Each structure stands twice: as C-alpha cells, then as structure tokens.
Amino acid sequence: MEEVVIIGTGPAGLTAAIYMARANCNPVVIAGQLPGGLLTQTTDIENFPGFPEAINGFELMMRCQQQAEKFGAKILYEVVDKVELKEGGPHKLTFTSGEIMECKALIIATGSSPRWLGLESEDRLKNHGVSACATCDGAFFRDVPVAVIGGGDSAMEEALFLTKFASSVTLIHRREEFRASKIMLDRARSNEKIKFIVNSVIKEVVGGQEVDALRLENVKTGEVSDFPCKGVFLALGHDPNTTLFKGQLETDQKGFIKTTGRTTYTSVEGVFVAGDCADNVYRQAVTAAGTGCGAAIDAERWLASKE
Ligand code: NAP
Numbered sequence: 273m274e275e276v277v278i279i280g281t282g283p284a285g286l287t288a289a290i291y292m293a294r295a296n297c298n299p300v301v302i303a304g305q306l307p308g309g310l311l312t313q314t315t316d317i318e319n320f321p322g323f324p325e326a327i328n329g330f331e332l333m334m335r336c337q338q339q340a341e342k343f344g345a346k347i348l349y350e351v352v353d354k355v356e357l358k359e360g361g362p363h364k365l366t367f368t369s370g371e372i373m374e375c376k377a378l379i380i381a382t383g384s385s386p387r388w389l390g391l392e393s394e395d396r397l398k399n400h401g402v403s404a405c406a407t408c409d410g411a412f413f414r415d416v417p418v419a420v421i422g423g424g425d426s427a428m429e430e431a432l433f434l435t436k437f438a439s440s441v442t443l444i445h446r447r448e449e450f451r452a453s454k455i456m457l458d459r460a461r462s463n464e465k466i467k468f469i470v471n472s473v474i475k476e477v478v479g480g481q482e483v484d485a486l487r488l489e490n491v492k493t494g495e496v497s498d499f500p501c502k503g504v505f506l507a508l509g510h511d512p513n514t515t516l517f518k519g520q521l522e523t524d525q526k527g528f529i530k531t532t533g534r535t536t537y538t539s540v541e542g543v544f545v546a547g548d549c550a551d552n553v554y555r556q557a558v559t560a561a562g563t564g565c566g567a568a569i570d571a572e573r574w575l576a577s578k579e
Pocket residue numbers: 387388389421422423424425426427429446447450451453507508509510552553
C-alpha cells in the first residue's frame with residue numbers, strides 16, 4: 273500500500289510531489305497520457321516567476337520532475353484506467369497495463385484540455401500561429417493581425433490581452449448572442465483595436481508553414497471568405513479531465529471537481545485535488561503549482577492525523 277499517489281505530472285502534480293517527497297511521504301506520481309502536462313506543448317513561458325528570460329514549457333516541467341525525483345518521488349509511466357475511491361481510503365487504481373495500486377491518500381491533478389475545432393489544418397498549424405492560450409503565446413504576435421474564436425469571457429479576455437501586441441484583434445463568433453458577461457463584452461466592444469465578426473464559423477485555417485488566413489463561412493448567408501491574419505487564438509472553453517472520477521466525486525455541472533472551502537479536500541475523505549481539474553477561473557501554471565502545494569500540505573496533515 274502506497275502512502276500517497278498523485279495522478280498527473282503537470283505543474284500541480286509535480287509541485288504536490290516535491291512537497292510530499294520533502295515531507296518523507298514517498299509519493300508515487302502517475303505520469304498519464306501526456307507526461308509533463310499541457311505546458312509541454314507550449315513554447316516559451318514568460319510569466320512563470322523566476323525566469324526573466326522565459327523558459328521553454330517542456331524544460332520547465334522536466335526541471336520540476338527532476339526536483340521531485342531528487343527528493344525521492346517515484347514517477348510511474350502508467351495511465352490510470354479506473355479508480356475506486358473509498359471514504360477515508362484506501363483508494364484503488366487500475367492502470368491500462370492491468371497493474372493495480374492502492375494508496376492511503378490520493379491527490380488528483382489531471383488538468384483540463386482546451387476545446388479545439390477539430391480541423392486538420394488547425395492541428396497542423398498548432399504552435400505555428402494556432403494557439404489556445406493568449407497569455408502564453410500572445411507576445412509572439414507583435415504588430416500583426418490576429419483572430420480570437422469564441423464568444424465567452426475567455427474570448428473577451430484573450431482579445432483584450434492581445435490588443436497589447438497585435439496590430440488588430442478580430443473576435444469571430446458563431447452566433448450573434450454572446451455567452452460572455454456584459455462587463456467583459458462591453459470592455460471588448462469599447463476597445464477600438466477589437467473588431468467583431470459574428471454568425472461565422474471556421475471552415476479552414478489557411479497557410480503552409482504559418483497561418484495566413486481563416487476561411488470563414490457566414491452561417492446566415494452561406495458566403496465563404498478568407499480573413500487574413502497571422503495568429504488564431506481558440507477560446508472555446510476547457511474540459512476538465514475528470515471522467516475517471518464521474519459518480520465518485522462531487523463536481524460542478526461542467527465536471528470541475530468541487531473542493532471544501534479554501535482547502536483542496538474533495539467530497540471523499542483522503543482524496544485531494546489540485547490544478548486545472550478543479551479550476552475554471554485562473555488556469556495558470558503558477559496557480560496550478562500553488563494548489564499542488566496546498567494539496568500536498570492538506571494530504572500530509574491528513575495522513576499525520578490518521579497515524
Ligand atoms: P465558455 O463560457 O464555455 O465559452 C466558450 C465559447 O466558445 C462560447 O461562446 C461557445 O459558443 C464557443 N464555442 C465552443 N465550441 C465552439 C465551436 N466548436 N465552434 C465555435 N465556437 C465554439 O468558456 P470560457 O469563455 O472559457 O469561460 C469558462 C468559464 O470561465 C465561464 O464561467 C467564464 O465566465 C469564466 N471566465 C471568467 C473570466 C473573467 O471573469 N475574467 C475570464 C475567463 C473565463 P456558444 O456561445 O455559441 O456556445
């Protein structure tokens with residue numbers, strides 16, 4: 273029986289691992305389908321404190337992993353297929369390899385996945401002009417036109433953020449009504465750098481090595497046209513990676529795991545949560561790392577209280 277298992281190796285999971293290892297709790301960390309998490313898929317990270325020259329996302333996560341391993345965390349390259357959570361533990365994990373593991377405390381740090389349009393051209397041009405994170409990649413698009421896709425608060429926020437860099441920002445939405453809050457929509461509307469195209473869907477991201485344009489179809493008239501731009505920022509929302517825990521942990525309507533007050537406690541005793549799978553608001557590497565620290569402290573204290 274393991275003392276503590278952490279599912280996920282993004283900033284939340286690895287920070288939890290560093291803290292648990294330094295507390296002599298011998299954490300086992302399950303790497304999952306995308307070892308290092310979503311950050312490994314971005315380029316330079318300029319807003320993680322301590323790296324004024326920026327740091328490559330993959331390198332940041334490798335450094336976090338080394339730090340966790342240095343203190344004794346064990347990284348297991350397995351993917352969790354099934355969990356059986358029990359009030360107060362032990363919790364049972366079954367991996368896709370068929371192996372089974374039990375633990376007293378469990379920290380869930382499975383992250384979330386951005387929604388994509390699902391176009392072949394979008395996939396091909398990811399990191400070459402197509403991004404799902406303006407905070408991460410916006411600064412690479414100085415003095416060029418960019419487009420933001422979506423009609424929620426994230427789309428407004430990303431569009432406003434991008435006005436700092438881009439020559440113009442065009443927000444493209446599939447209908448006329450916006451899901452965004454009035455205050456965010458008004459703020460975007462009153463920014464003269466932001467233009468709106470509504471009732472339009474993306475048929476294709478046009479470009480060879482980099483983005484040149486978006487092929488749009490007006491859903492009312494059927495008219496197809498190319499909109500020239502160099503950057504495309506998808507703000508279609510995120511889905512938390514919490515399907516594994518469905519029916520066993522309390523979540524909100526969108527599947528984000530609920531915590532008790534300001535703690536990282538979930539609805540099952542001995543199960544803690546950190547990072548984007550419980551956060552539909554901030555979704556930053558540094559906030560994920562912060563809750564990873566919180567989850568480790570909560571789990572360590574909880575384990576100590578059971579001794
Ligand atoms: P969201 O509210 O779910 O909005 C997603 C947007 O993407 C919607 O406008 C949706 O269009 C569009 N969309 C989804 N799939 C699409 C597709 N396949 N093709 C075209 N458009 C598509 O997600 P979010 O904006 O990330 O916000 C998530 C939560 O975080 C919200 O509760 C929001 O209030 C909160 N948030 C708050 C702030 C803030 O207050 N500063 C900032 C960011 C986020 P439809 O509307 O047509 O469905």
